[in-house]
Amino acid sequence: MEISLDMIKDKVECLQAYNLQELERAIDERIGVNKALLLRVKQVQHQVTFDPVRNKMLYSAVVHFSVE
Template sequence: MEFRLERIENKVEFFQAYDLKSLERQIDQQIENNKALMLDVFAVQHHTVFDPNAGKLSYSAVVHFKAM
């Protein structure tokens, strides 16, 4: 049995919440988790849309992490 370690170079994660505080908390938590993998934030995109089913705004973000 062969055991190989490979480093993650790029990682893209998606987040969604109905308020900005929750979205920010999710992203901050994942930034801390990804520091253990030696990944840093490379780019962030965010969007806001109205969710007619919930009757409120929905906030989403895409965060691209890259190796340090």
């Protein structure tokens, strides 16, 4: 059995929430987790759409982490 340890250079995470503060909290949590992997935020893209099923706004974010 061979074990290979490769360094993660880029990582993209998608997050969503029905509350903007909840989305911010989730992003902060993922930043903390990825700091342990020596990854930093390279870019954040966000969007808001209306969810007709729940009759609420749905906030989403795509966070790109990289080694830099």
